[in-house]
Amino acid sequence: MDEEPERAKRWEGGYERTWEVLKEDESGSLKATVEDILFQAKRKRVFEGHGQVRLGMMRHLFVIIDSSRSMEDQDLKPNRLTSTLKLMEFFVEEYFDQNPISQIGIITTKNKRAEKLTDLAGNPKKHLAALKKAVDSTCVGEPSLYNSLNCVALPSGTDIKEILVIFSSLTTCDPANIYELIKTLNALKIRVSVIGLSAEVRVCTILTRETGGSYNVILDESHFKELLMLHVKPPPASSSSECSLIRMGFPQHVIASMSDQDAKPSFSMLHLDSTGEPGLTLGGYYCPQCRAKYTELPVECKVCGLTLVSAPHLARSFHHLFPLEAFQETPLEEYEGERFCETCQGELKDKCVFTCLACKKVFCVECDLFIHDTLHCCPGCMQTDRTS
Amino acid sequence: SLLTVCVMHISSGAPAASDSTILPFLSVAMASLSEEVLLVVKRVRQRKQDGTLYLMAERLAWGPEGKDRFTVSHLYADIRCQKISPDGKAKIQLQLVLHTGESTTFHFANESTALKDRDVAKELLQQLLPKFKKKANKELEEKNRMLQEDPVLFQLYKDLVVSQVISAEEFWANRLSLNSVEHSLSNNNKQEVGISAAFLADIRPQTDGCNGLRYNLTTDIIESIFRTYPTVKQKYAENVPHNMTEKEFWTRFFQSHYFHRDRINTGLQDIFSECAKEDEKGLKSMVTQGVKNPMVDLLSLEDKTLDEGYGTATVPTTSNSSNKSLRENSNSAIIKRFNHHSAMVLAAGLLFFFYVQQERHQILTSLFVAFQVKLQEAIEYDDLQGDSGRKTISLNLKKSDRYSHGPIPLQSQHYSTSQDIINSISIIQHEMRSYKPRLTQVMSSSAASSAITALSPGGVLMQGGGQQTINQLVPTDVQSELKHLYTAAGELLRHFWSCFPISTPFLEEKVVKMKSNLEKFQVMKLRPFQEKIQRQYLSTNLTGHLEEMLQAAYNKFQAWQTRRMMRKT
Numbered sequence: 001m002d003e004e005p006e007r008a009k010r011w012e013g014g015y016e017r018t019w020e021v022l023k024e025d026e027s028g029s030l031k032a033t034v035e036d037i038l039f040q041a042k043r044k045r046v047f048e049g050h051g052q053v054r055l056g057m058m059r060h061l062f063v064i065i066d067s068s069r070s071m072e073d074q075d076l077k078p079n080r081l082t083s084t085l086k087l088m089e090f091f092v093e094e095y096f097d098q099n100p101i102s103q104i105g106i107i108t109t110k111n112k113r114a115e116k117l118t119d120l121a122g123n124p125k126k127h128l129a130a131l132k133k134a135v136d137s138t139c140v141g142e143p144s145l146y147n148s149l150n151c152v153a154l155p156s157g158t159d160i161k162e163i164l165v166i167f168s169s170l171t172t173c174d175p176a177n178i179y180e181l182i183k184t185l186n187a188l189k190i191r192v193s194v195i196g197l198s199a200e201v202r203v204c205t206i207l208t209r210e211t212g213g214s215y216n217v218i219l220d221e222s223h224f225k226e227l228l229m230l231h232v233k234p235p236p237a238s239s240s241s242e243c244s245l246i247r248m249g250f251p252q253h254v255i256a257s258m259s260d261q262d263a264k265p266s267f268s269m270l271h272l273d274s275t276g277e278p279g280l281t282l283g284g285y286y287c288p289q290c291r292a293k294y295t296e297l298p299v300e301c302k303v304c305g306l307t308l309v310s311a312p313h314l315a316r317s318f319h320h321l322f323p324l325e326a327f328q329e330t331p332l333e334e335y336e337g338e339r340f341c342e343t344c345q346g347e348l349k350d351k352c353v354f355t356c357l358a359c360k361k362v363f364c365v366e367c368d369l370f371i372h373d374t375l376h377c378c379p380g381c382m383q384t385d386r387t388s
Numbered sequence: 389s390l391l392t393v394c395v396m397h398i399s400s401g402a403p404a405a406s407d408s409t410i411l412p413f414l415s416v417a418m419a420s421l422s423e424e425v426l427l428v429v430k431r432v433r434q435r436k437q438d439g440t441l442y443l444m445a446e447r448l449a450w451g452p453e454g455k456d457r458f459t460v461s462h463l464y465a466d467i468r469c470q471k472i473s474p475d476g477k478a479k480i481q482l483q484l485v486l487h488t489g490e491s492t493t494f495h496f497a498n499e500s501t502a503l504k505d506r507d508v509a510k511e512l513l514q515q516l517l518p519k520f521k522k523k524a525n526k527e528l529e530e531k532n533r534m535l536q537e538d539p540v541l542f543q544l545y546k547d548l549v550v551s552q553v554i555s556a557e558e559f560w561a562n563r564l565s566l567n568s569v570e571h572s573l574s575n576n577n578k579q580e581v582g583i584s585a586a587f588l589a590d591i592r593p594q595t596d597g598c599n600g601l602r603y604n605l606t607t608d609i610i611e612s613i614f615r616t617y618p619t620v621k622q623k624y625a626e627n628v629p630h631n632m633t634e635k636e637f638w639t640r641f642f643q644s645h646y647f648h649r650d651r652i653n654t655g656l657q658d659i660f661s662e663c664a665k666e667d668e669k670g671l672k673s674m675v676t677q678g679v680k681n682p683m684v685d686l687l688s689l690e691d692k693t694l695d696e697g698y699g700t701a702t703v704p705t706t707s708n709s710s711n712k713s714l715r716e717n718s719n720s721a722i723i724k725r726f727n728h729h730s731a732m733v734l735a736a737g738l739l740f741f742f743y744v745q746q747e748r749h750q751i752l753t754s755l756f757v758a759f760q761v762k763l764q765e766a767i768e769y770d771d772l773q774g775d776s777g778r779k780t781i782s783l784n785l786k787k788s789d790r791y792s793h794g795p796i797p798l799q800s801q802h803y804s805t806s807q808d809i810i811n812s813i814s815i816i817q818h819e820m821r822s823y824k825p826r827l828t829q830v831m832s833s834s835a836a837s838s839a840i841t842a843l844s845p846g847g848v849l850m851q852g853g854g855q856q857t858i859n860q861l862v863p864t865d866v867q868s869e870l871k872h873l874y875t876a877a878g879e880l881l882r883h884f885w886s887c888f889p890i891s892t893p894f895l896e897e898k899v900v901k902m903k904s905n906l907e908k909f910q911v912m913k914l915r916p917f918q919e920k921i922q923r924q925y926l927s928t929n930l931t932g933h934l935e936e937m938l939q940a941a942y943n944k945f946q947a948w949q950t951r952r953m954m955r956k957t
Contacts, residue, residue, distance in 0.1 A: 302882065
């Protein structure tokens, strides 16, 4: 009971000096306070993520997954590697959902070497297939941060702007001085972030600090998922990147039928290798420059290199640029309206209620998070528009 | 003298053969370049003729006495291995065995220095041969491997190169550069690998049941041992395969006292006793060099104890070795060994780091910076500081409401705004609310049912699902041949489109060449296919799309040509 005024204080008093707040409960566990800290960090992100910031939308992200011996540890069920790969599948789907014109590539590191799992590509299918297959791979040896970062930085240095490392081991076996490599990465303006699975490792701290990335260590599987999802949002553009015009094609979907006089069956340029795919089809998307055919968008034309997208793909990323305004927070005691959340219709029982400044409807804490993280538009505002 | 290193111009009449096919072959190229000569040995006989042996940067050559041309010349890359005549034989010889199976024998005939000559030559070859072994065949192997692994690529090669649409060089030109980037990631040989600090512990001996131990050595571990202990590498090179097999070498290694803890120099005729001495020397030199970092005080790390649990006090160190107990001696031996091991592991990894930083003032400035950083770290603690936050650039959009509605189309289209749609929905809702059925003015039932049939799946107006039938109409072999044509055409078109925008004369030439390649492809591959399917009475236009793609390329070429001519006039 007397914890309540303390909690209210913490809420209003800002987020510094979190170590003062760590208190043990009767059994000596810190779990409740840690959960609290996490929850507050989540709310802080909602406040901070505010609009009118230039973002890097056409992202090129490389994910480096540690496959060393420490990934066989069973603190994540069934073992760290399986759990990581499963979460990666989810991450890849979300990533392409939120950033349709971006690309991802995956690298694994074990036995002091780095191996490429998939190339940088904009199609999620290949990545998902490779991740599913990788569950059977063995975890052996030590990882090598240097080799995996070097693999990424070397060939296509100018394109890659982000690297995410999932690092479980506490050591790394490098053939050369990693601080030199950090300097190179800085020169190439590559941002490296790390998600640690064991503990904080100094070299990762320095790596992320120097390149401007973030470093977090997971507590458990749900926290791992949350940290991964943080990287789905496009990051703010670095100060030196200039705006450039990018050429894109917007092909129309053509549907033809056999009765058309000039029906031309054709192969999609991506289906030439596979034998199982449908093969000859009548319709599809034709590249406006070279007339090559594709069945899905977005895609980079294999023949002429033009990026082919549809307008909704670009529009889908708009909510990053024009995010929903944060709702006004008022303590429950001060709120004098109906005690029901607008969206879930549940009784308002939390400490605070959230009010949309535009339509004046109230929401509970969970709905507020859902609206800001997933929906990106206020249900109250949408309703009022319709009935006007 | 034997070890002259000079630069000499070599010329010869033999023409250089070029690599035009993917079949492996022997290169008999003698380029007229200046190559660095590493070793000259006089009085070397070959086929009963006196002459001089030259070891150069990339090849080995022999010329008869008095003439300045070489009769024998082999690239190191072509030499598979070398053999020497056993000690004790009257004739001191060195034989080179080439990849083709041929062998050349050199007889060192200088009475006084023959053995020395031969050994010097042999050692130099020993160092040079491994460097070149991989290079020459690597490209051919790579090409072969790529063709074997990827049947699509092989088919493409057959379609394009074998039928002479494009030349082999063009085919490989883009391919190799693409794939070498990818292969540098997957080809483990190219990755430099660090040395794990625990590599000796990883060997993990297992008991094999009869009082013996099995050691499992992988190539990684062997490489780590060689890099950390270069003397062992030297011993290996000297003894294997002449004096003992690899297995024997490693057995002796693990048996020797060198490897085991109690490294007491028993003075045995162990091949590894030298290694121990070298290590001692190395350790002593490291100690005398000391540490250049003023922030590190190694002397404060001594063991000082009063008694168990009673803290520390400075005890006068007894540097007199006779006072030390036996236990202290073996303890210090282990500690010395660990220190040496760590020092060697670090040194092996950071070798070139030291070479780079050899300028004295560079060392001083870097130390100064390190000093400042260390002080900074000692007085400040990052976690205590507030989050400085990342500097973000603000978005500067003019007319941001354009993003909510989409662009205005250039053609005059009837464009309904969202407001129009909302209005029309509310009008329909209103009409629905006040709907009264007027049964005298409806359609006849036959008209209604025919409309429904037409709009059901499979009906006249719902022909979108036509792809099923296409796949069944066209036989599979025709389809697969068409797929090959698509792959080949795609490849050619990709080369074509990659030339734009044309900025250099090289690209101009390339684009003209690619256009003619496309025309060749159309004539040589596409037309015969079209005729074939016409003979099979297939009515569908299977090559229409390919022709469309080729036409788009021709149009682009046309446009570029006209623009170029307009610029010139």
